[in-house]
Amino acid sequence: MNKIVNPEPLFVDEYTGEPPAKRVLGHIQSKREQGAAVAGLYCGYAPMELIHAMDIVPAVLCAFSNAQIEAAEEHLPANLCPLIKSSYGFVIRDTCPFYAVSDVVIAETTCDGKKKMFELMSHIRPLYVMDLPQVPDEKEARDEWKSMILKVKSFMEKHTGKSTTEDKIEASIKDTNRKNALMRKIFDYAAMQPPVVSWSELYDVIFIAMAAKGEEINPRLENIIEKLEKRVERGYFHGQPESPRVMVTGCPVGGDALKIFKIIEELGGVVVALDACTGMKSFMDDISEDTGDPVGAIAERYLRIPCSCMTPNNRRLTEMDKIIEKFKPDAVVDFVLHACHSYSIESFKVGAHIKNKHNIPFLKVITDYSDGDVEQIKTRVQALFESI
Amino acid sequence: MISAGIDIGSRTIKLVTFDGSRILSSKVRPNSYNTIDICREMLKGVPYDGIISTGYGRHLFSRHFDCEAISEIKAFTLGAFHTVPGCRTILDIGGQDTKAISLDENGKISKFEMNDKCAAGTGKFLEIMANALEFTMNEFIDSASSAEKAEPINSMCTVFAESEVISLIGRGALRDEVSLGIHNAIVKRSVSLMKRVSIRDNIVFVGGVANNRCVQSLIEKDVGTKISVPDNPQITGALGCALHHNEKAINSI
Numbered sequence: 001m002n003k004i005v006n007p008e009p010l011f012v013d014e015y016t017g018e019p020p021a022k023r024v025l026g027h028i029q030s031k032r033e034q035g036a037a038v039a040g041l042y043c044g045y046a047p048m049e050l051i052h053a054m055d056i057v058p059a060v061l062c063a064f065s066n067a068q069i070e071a072a073e074e075h076l077p078a079n080l081c082p083l084i085k086s087s088y089g090f091v092i093r094d095t096c097p098f099y100a101v102s103d104v105v106i107a108e109t110t111c112d113g114k115k116k117m118f119e120l121m122s123h124i125r126p127l128y129v130m131d132l133p134q135v136p137d138e139k140e141a142r143d144e145w146k147s148m149i150l151k152v153k154s155f156m157e158k159h160t161g162k163s164t165t166e167d168k169i170e171a172s173i174k175d176t177n178r179k180n181a182l183m184r185k186i187f188d189y190a191a192m193q194p195p196v197v198s199w200s201e202l203y204d205v206i207f208i209a210m211a212a213k214g215e216e217i218n219p220r221l222e223n224i225i226e227k228l229e230k231r232v233e234r235g236y237f238h239g240q241p242e243s244p245r246v247m248v249t250g251c252p253v254g255g256d257a258l259k260i261f262k263i264i265e266e267l268g269g270v271v272v273a274l275d276a277c278t279g280m281k282s283f284m285d286d287i288s289e290d291t292g293d294p295v296g297a298i299a300e301r302y303l304r305i306p307c308s309c310m311t312p313n314n315r316r317l318t319e320m321d322k323i324i325e326k327f328k329p330d331a332v333v334d335f336v337l338h339a340c341h342s343y344s345i346e347s348f349k350v351g352a353h354i355k356n357k358h359n360i361p362f363l364k365v366i367t368d369y370s371d372g373d374v375e376q377i378k379t380r381v382q383a384l385f386e387s388i
Numbered sequence: 389m390i391s392a393g394i395d396i397g398s399r400t401i402k403l404v405t406f407d408g409s410r411i412l413s414s415k416v417r418p419n420s421y422n423t424i425d426i427c428r429e430m431l432k433g434v435p436y437d438g439i440i441s442t443g444y445g446r447h448l449f450s451r452h453f454d455c456e457a458i459s460e461i462k463a464f465t466l467g468a469f470h471t472v473p474g475c476r477t478i479l480d481i482g483g484q485d486t487k488a489i490s491l492d493e494n495g496k497i498s499k500f501e502m503n504d505k506c507a508a509g510t511g512k513f514l515e516i517m518a519n520a521l522e523f524t525m526n527e528f529i530d531s532a533s534s535a536e537k538a539e540p541i542n543s544m545c546t547v548f549a550e551s552e553v554i555s556l557i558g559r560g561a562l563r564d565e566v567s568l569g570i571h572n573a574i575v576k577r578s579v580s581l582m583k584r585v586s587i588r589d590n591i592v593f594v595g596g597v598a599n600n601r602c603v604q605s606l607i608e609k610d611v612g613t614k615i616s617v618p619d620n621p622q623i624t625g626a627l628g629c630a631l632h633h634n635e636k637a638i639n640s641i
Binding site for chain 1: 444459496
């Protein structure tokens, strides 16, 4: 195969070549000028459809820069997860542009570190901590989470003056489902062998698709699909036909944590499946439509997110089976942030499952946002590729 | 045809040449800030047709010498399986790394584990502890081997362990018993690393620390079986590189 270089970028706009956060910030600012309120979010459990239905624009808050950690450690213990320290550093130094434009902040009890960190920043912006049920298959969980969604709705009404109706929430559910279907179509191009889309392109698309409504972003997603289709016709592919295909699962990956994707690519691999909350996770599932109880339907869908804070979280394994079947990775990297106990412990189960059920080489990488361990990670990733 | 392998570790650089059936030469030199200069010096006058690098400096070397670089895991696996055919578990304790690798019956890597990025439980750890006790390495090993019982060392962090050793001495603990305690600590950690990859029969112990017979006998006592240590365990990674080069050259003919 002759390698075609320089494919047309998926996005051609004033943000081409810039970090994807700029495009998202531009989107939020233009929505704000049109009168929308802004809700800052830290996690994939925030009910996006409700937020959109209230004419509030979601802003995923900064959490991935090593530079913010030093300031955070003035208040927080050093041996804490870097995502929590970075989030907090951004807030106390007022360096996160998304936080700066947020009218309210929505938080969840996904782990003890975040829960206690939220207490320390709750005086700066109106902040609501949603109590997340962590045994999601218990029959009470759905109603508990539904009541939390209704409570966060009242909280947002109070602090933004915005409101919504059941019909609008239902319409928002359908809007998300349409967007997710298009996103999954885009992911299909990563599933191709070889893939025709790179991890950084997927990352750019995911970044904006998380913040925007379907009706706002779908035309662009459709345009991206056309471009990808053209790449296929022209015979373009990303990486090399023999490049090891890698699925990266585990903790969220962004900013300085992107080093894991960069290392994989530098060593000749291609990242084809991004199985994290910052990756494909939120687009892989749909919300039930026309149930007559849209908030309940939202509650059910979000409780299906296979985060390691859930127990026993066997859904992570069954979801992974589907991803492996579709994206056909040659190796799996479990990306664990330092001191993220739930992902770190769960890694044992994940590793055994990958080995026993799929017989694919598996590597757990525990790291933080610094680049001090890049060489050590390279050794492990190289050995992982050599063992394929 | 002569294949060379170079293993650029944190403490030492190892060079091996191999002619397809036997090792022609091997060298070990301390590493320093001027790694490439040391490599050039080591290669001076050594005949070889091709070279492959491994170790922390592998990418640096491969850029300067335009050659292939393989991971230490692969290099040690090839070297150990050649030296001890049929081995199923490899323990490598180097200057700043400890690795445990389990192999299938064909010598293919089935699982590997490495220590974290710090020097806990590595050769560097032993050097610092010997220093804290004002021993040379050989005196340190003799001292540990002569002890009847051991002072417990609880910390595996090199810095904390050093202060633990100093406070033990301050309390009047016997130097030999502290030596043995330090050796026990490194063995405990290495064995637990091996258990993570599941210990199989036929264990090979390589890397610079494999020259330490006290560590060897303590591991044997812990796992309840004899372990193999090659004659020159430090060059295993460099040998693996040379073997890999040789195999590739044969396959490409």
